[in-house]
Amino acid sequence: MIRHPNRFTMVALSALLAAANSAHAADAASGTDALPAPGPARKVSIPVAQDKLLPNGLRVVVARRTATPLVSVALYVRSGAEIDPPSLAGLTDLTAGLLDQGTTTRSAPQIAEAADALGGSLGTGAGFDASQVSISVTTPKLAAAIDLLADVTRNPAFAPEEIERERKQMLDDLRVALSQPGSIARFVAARAVYGDGAYGHPAGGTPASLPRIQRDDIVKLHDTFYRPDNATLVFAGDIDLERAVQLAERSFGDWKAPATALPSPPVGQGVRALPPTIAIDLPGTGQAAVTAVHAGIARSSAEFYPGIVADAVLGGSYSARLSEEIRIKRGLSYGARSALDTRRQAGSFGGSAQTKNSSAVEVAGLLLGEFERLSSAPPDADELAARKATLSGNFGFSLETTRGLLGQVANLAVYGLPLDELAHYLDKVQAVTADQVRTFALAHLGHDGMSVIVAGDAQQFGDALGKAYPKSERFTIAALDLDSPTLKPAAK
Numbered sequence: 119m120i121r122h123p124n125r126f127t128m129v130a131l132s133a134l135l136a137a138a139n140s141a142h143a144a145d146a147a148s149g150t151d152a153l154p155a156p157g158p159a160r161k162v163s164i165p166v167a168q169d170k171l172l173p174n175g176l177r178v179v180v181a182r183r184t185a186t187p188l189v190s191v192a193l194y195v196r197s198g199a200e201i202d203p204p205s206l207a208g209l210t211d212l213t214a215g216l217l218d219q220g221t222t223t224r225s226a227p228q229i230a231e232a233a234d235a236l237g238g239s240l241g242t243g244a245g246f247d248a249s250q251v252s253i254s255v256t257t258p259k260l261a262a263a264i265d266l267l268a269d270v271t272r273n274p275a276f277a278p279e280e281i282e283r284e285r286k287q288m289l290d291d292l293r294v295a296l297s298q299p300g301s302i303a304r305f306v307a308a309r310a311v312y313g314d315g316a317y318g319h320p321a322g323g324t325p326a327s328l329p330r331i332q333r334d335d336i337v338k339l340h341d342t343f344y345r346p347d348n349a350t351l352v353f354a355g356d357i358d359l360e361r362a363v364q365l366a367e368r369s370f371g372d373w374k375a376p377a378t379a380l381p382s383p384p385v386g387q388g389v390r391a392l393p394p395t396i397a398i399d400l401p402g403t404g405q406a407a408v409t410a411v412h413a414g415i416a417r418s419s420a421e422f423y424p425g426i427v428a429d430a431v432l433g434g435s436y437s438a439r440l441s442e443e444i445r446i447k448r449g450l451s452y453g454a455r456s457a458l459d460t461r462r463q464a465g466s467f468g469g470s471a472q473t474k475n476s477s478a479v480e481v482a483g484l485l486l487g488e489f490e491r492l493s494s495a496p497p498d499a500d501e502l503a504a505r506k507a508t509l510s511g512n513f514g515f516s517l518e519t520t521r522g523l524l525g526q527v528a529n530l531a532v533y534g535l536p537l538d539e540l541a542h543y544l545d546k547v548q549a550v551t552a553d554q555v556r557t558f559a560l561a562h563l564g565h566d567g568m569s570v571i572v573a574g575d576a577q578q579f580g581d582a583l584g585k586a587y588p589k590s591e592r593f594t595i596a597a598l599d600l601d602s603p604t605l606k607p608a609a610k
Contacts, residue, residue, distance in 0.1 A: 164517065167527050167537040168359045172366060175347025175375050179537065180362045181354045181527045183520065189260050189355035190520040192252035193271050194532055196350065197343040199246050199321035200386055200463075206331055207601060208323020212284055213336050214244035217251055219280040221273040226280065229270060236263050240270070245321055246386075247462045248532045249343075254521055257356045261365055268369035271344065276336050289328055296325075296595065299407035299573040300472060302398050305600055307411040310396065310569035311466045314603035315388030324600040347375040350531045354524035386463035387413065391604045394569055395590035397583055398598065399576035406478040406574025410485040411468035412567055417460040417533045421561070423546045424554040425458050425467070428563075430505035431497050431555060432456040432488060433469060438505070439488050440469055450477050454485075462533060467562050475578035479586050482570050489568070493559035496552040509547050 167181040199210045218240050219226045233240040238255040251271050255263045295301035305320050312318035319327075351370065353362045415421050433440045433456030440454035454471035469485045497505065516522040530537055572583060576592055584590050599607045 164541045164543075165523070166541060167530070169531070169537060170359060170363050172346070172363070172371065174371065174373055175345075175349075176366060176370055176373065177350040177531070178359070178363050178366045179350060179352045179527060179531045180357060180359045181352075181523050181540075182356075182358055183354065183523060184356050186520075187257040187356050188254060188520050189257055189263075189353060189357050190252065190254040190524040191260070191263065191267065191351070191353045192250050192524060192528060193267055194350045194352060194528055195249040195344055196247070196348050196532055197383070198244050198248045199319070200316035200384060201339070201343060201381075202316075202319065202321075203335075205327060205601070206335060207319040207327040208288060208321070209327075209331050209335055209339055210244045210249060211322050212281075212288060212328070212331060213339050214242050214249040214251075215284050215288070216276055216280055216336065217242045217270045217274050219284060220275040220277050221269050222275055223269065223273065229266070232262075232266050236266070238263055240266070242270070246317055248528075250528075252524070254355075260357065261368075264365045264369045268373075272370075272373060274340065276333055276340075278333060281333055281336065285328055285331070288323055289325065292320075292322060292325060292328070295322075297400075299398075299400060299403055299405060300470070302400070302573040302595065302598075303407040303409040303470065303571045306392075306396055306398060306571045306573070306598075306605065307409050307466070307468060307569065309600070309603060309605060310390065310392050310571065311411055311413050312386060312464070313388040313390035313392075315386050315464075316384040317386040317461065317464065318388065318603060320600055326599070326601055341376070342381065345375045345380070346370065346373045348380055350528070352524055352528045352531055354527060355520040383463070386461060389603070392569065393589050393591045395583065395587035396569070396571045396605075397576045397580050397590060397592040398571070398573035399580065399592060399594045400574055401577065403475070403573075403575045405472050406475045406572055406579060407470065407472050408478050408481045408485065409468055409470040409571045410482065410489065411466055411569050411571070412489075412562055412564075414458060414465035414467040414562055415460055416462060416464055417529075418462075418535060419460070419465075421558055422460065423550050424558040425460070425562070426509060427502070427505060427547065427550040428492060428555045428558045429456050429458040429467070430509050431501065432492065434505055435508050439492075440471070440485065443484050443488055444471050444473075444481060448480075448484075450474070450481055450484075454481075475575045478572045478574060478579040479582045482572060482583070483586070486565065486568065486570070489559070489563040490565065492563060493556055496556035496559070498552070502550075502552055502555070506547055506550070510544055513543055513547075 165181045165183050169179040171177050202209045218229050236255045236259045238253040241252045251267055253263050309318050351366050444451050444454040451471040451473045456469040459466045471481050473481045530539055580592055598605055
């Protein structure tokens with residue numbers, strides 16, 4: 119549950135939407151679907167990040183930018199929803215959400231007032247691979263902000279009334295998500311790709327798992343994983359490494375790592391038990407969400423840059439291939455997109471669109487067709503240049519704020535990548551060839567291992583889906599068990 123859009127994934131999403139809207143406006147103004155010629159590469163100022171390891175194991179990372187007297191700072195714990203016990207999906211997210219809801223010295227209102235007094239907004243949350251607390255303030259307020267960050271990270275009270283309030287909010291959010299075809303398709307897609315692995319369950323929990331979580335579970339998780347040798351403190355903005363280390367030592371220097379070793383992370387991708395095609399029946403739903411998803415790559419993979427270029431070719435803008443085929447040519451959806459999701463151990467590559475129930479099977483075929491076509495018809499020189507320009511522009515856009523810079527640097531730090539990779543990003547994007555994109559598609563976008571999920575009113579598409587894809591199964595939303603790798607409740 120990310121309360122504020124300050125994680126690096128939100129930065130990438132914002133840039134993607136901005137690029138799509140800009141491209142759409144340009145096409146409309148010109149009165150043609152022809153792609154404009156890409157302009158010259160944009161000059162991007164990329165600070166070189168530095169780091170230092172404190173004696174207690176806390177890593178301090180700084181990306182300095184002095185243009186404005188602002189600093190964004192976040193404490194990242196390098197463990198996320200993958201550490202949830204099998205029956206307690208949502209535990210890591212709930213724990214992170216409670217950090218700013220009271221400490222041993224301050225109530226939740228006092229924490230909020232302290233952040234307001236600093237002119238900042240405290241954000242907490244957890245996804246897969248990391249949990250975080252963050253704040254952005256002006257440079258003179260930074261020391262007080264670090265103290266606040268340390269208090270909520272190290273001394274959460276986990277008051278029973280706050281646990282119940284947070285649990286209720288998560289259940290309310292989940293009920294809304296389970297009424298929307300797109301969210302349901304994403305939940306099922308995770309099970310299709312990761313099976314019974316640690317990445318397979320919803321990070322925000324399930325209707326069955328959230329009520330099972332007890333205060334002792336929350337305290338145990340915090341005691342086990344919130345420790346300096348499993349944390350990285352990232353600064354971005356008007357601060358140098360020397361000052362950042364001073365502040366870190368003052369607020370976190372006496373934070374002791376437990377004598378016990380950090381538990382080994384569970385396996386992210388496990389045994390897959392679902393058929394290749396899945397229909398989720400939501401009777402009366404006006405539209406269907408269609409997703410095609412395949413196992414992908416880890417963030418550290420050498421295929422990362424060909425992967426993000428392939429993603430840009432397929433779904434990175436309004437005029438990318440999926441939108442061209444599904445929206446522009448046929449008017450079957452308001453938008454079709456792809457997503458390369460890279461994580462510490464594994465990842466996925468998927469395409470999705472929302473459409474009329476009656477056209478769901480056609481859209482599924484178009485998604486699969488475009489995935490397959492990329493391996494036989496890689497981008498030509500003009501298409502490749504245009505997609506690289508989109509990536510470069512989005513990257514430059516993401517670095518324009520201290521929060522955006524923080525997210526980019528944190529992504530490298532959390533995944534153990536060299537901090538200077540940020541300076542080489544544009545060159546590595548430009549170095550990707552059409553043949554590398556084709557090779558990536560052959561390895562990760564073929565029919566073998568691909569799963570198709572359609573969530574909507576199955577009375578309108580279920581029979582046609584089963585005919586087009588015989589290895590399919592239909593589930594009702596009422597009987598869907600997101601805690602189970604099979605999506606079916608365990609036999610009693």
